[in-house]
Amino acid sequence: MGKSSKDKRDLYYRKAKEQGYRARSAFKLLQLDEQFRFLDNVTRVVDLCAAPGSWSQVLSRRLFEEDPENCDQKRIVAVDLQPMFPIDHVTTIQADITHPKTLSKIMDLFEGEKADFVCSDGAPDVTGLHDLDEYVQQQLILSALQLTTCLLREGGVFVAKIFRGRDIDMLYSQLGYLFERVVCAKPRSSRGTSLESFVVCLGYKPPTNWEPRLDVNMSVEDFFRGCDIGRLTIKDELPAYHEEPRSVAEFISCGGLGSFDSDATYHDVPLNSIALDPVQPPTNPPYKRALELKRKGKLTRAAQ
Numbered sequence: 001m002g003k004s005s006k007d008k009r010d011l012y013y014r015k016a017k018e019q020g021y022r023a024r025s026a027f028k029l030l031q032l033d034e035q036f037r038f039l040d041n042v043t044r045v046v047d048l049c050a051a052p053g054s055w056s057q058v059l060s061r062r063l064f065e066e067d068p069e070n071c072d073q074k075r076i077v078a079v080d081l082q083p084m085f086p087i088d089h090v091t092t093i094q095a096d097i098t099h100p101k102t103l104s105k106i107m108d109l110f111e112g113e114k115a116d117f118v119c120s121d122g123a124p125d126v127t128g129l130h131d132l133d134e135y136v137q138q139q140l141i142l143s144a145l146q147l148t149t150c151l152l153r154e155g156g157v158f159v160a161k162i163f164r165g166r167d168i169d170m171l172y173s174q175l176g177y178l179f180e181r182v183v184c185a186k187p188r189s190s191r192g193t194s195l196e197s198f199v200v201c202l203g204y205k206p207p208t209n210w211e212p213r214l215d216v217n218m219s220v221e222d223f224f225r226g227c228d229i230g231r232l233t234i235k236d237e238l239p240a241y242h243e244e245p246r247s248v249a250e251f252i253s254c255g256g257l258g259s260f261d262s263d264a265t266y267h268d269v270p271l272n273s274i275a276l277d278p279v280q281p282p283t284n285p286p287y288k289r290a291l292e293l294k295r296k297g298k299l300t301r302a303a304q
């Protein structure tokens with residue numbers, strides 16, 4: 001397979017390199033914003049699970065380069081478990097979003113002000129055990145949501161990657177209690193063959209008298225206590241039938257039909273050069289140690 005064949009098979013991968021983005025995911029945020037315009041007039045932004053940083057690059061270009069007014073008031077904070085190479089106008093924190101100390105680190109950087117926009121493109125390492133993977137992904141979304149409820153101003157926007165699994169309706173219901181409008185959006189740059197989608201939650205509006213609290217040990221039930229999300233209880237007598245309130249998220253496909261299809265191979269798009277190097281090599285790849293050992297001639301094959 002030629003060095004440029006991935007560029008042809010995945011036009012977004014190619015375009016990301018041409019436009020200086022560290023990952024093709026940049027186009028997912030760009031296409032979501034094209035649809036919802038949630039990055040217009042935002043000042044304080046949090047990018048959770050941000051490495052290698054293509055979403056932060058989009059945010060930096062949008063907030064600082066395309067709209068250079070009031071730059072001294074603008075702030076972008078990016079958080080990831082992995083170290084990130086610096087990005088102009090972005091403060092990076094290497095931390096776990098499920099750890100309560102991460103919240104106070106972000107709050108310190110915002111000096112008591114709330115954020116206008118929080119996004120999370122988080123994905124845990126997959127094990128291949130589907131139930132476990134789905135559970136860990138759900139927990140990551142919940143952590144992002146818990147952080148968001150403590151950081152976001154009323155009326156603010158939250159965008160998060162989800163995988164449309166069996167229990168996704170429950171998440172839509174929970175989000176529906178906290179936001180005025182919840183949309184499940186699939187950008188054209190997200191492969192149609194993947195269950196990946198994004199929840200776009202517009203107009204943060206927590207119930208009155210509901211105080212968000214961040215505690216890793218708190219169950220989902222406890223976190224949403226007071227949000228009046230209907231639940232079933234076991235009683236000796238059957239209660240009168242009562243239909244539970246239920247939120248069904250709208251589904252929107254965004255990116256426009258004119259944009260590239262991420263599942264198609266393009267042979268007729270002229271490529272500027274044969275192959276482009278990655279914009280940013282990984283900071284700490286798992287194969288780094290193997291390469292070091294190989295260089296020193298210490299890499300041996302495991303006995304068969």
Ligand code: SAM
Nearest residue numbers: 025049051052053054055080081096097121123
């Ligand atoms: N949006 C990024 C971009 O455009 O470059 C790509 C994000 S990548 C798909 C998912 C990231 O989630 C990984 O970098 C991973 O380290 C991060 N992640 C997973 N679990 C995390 C956690 N508990 N805390 C912080 N980051 C986490």
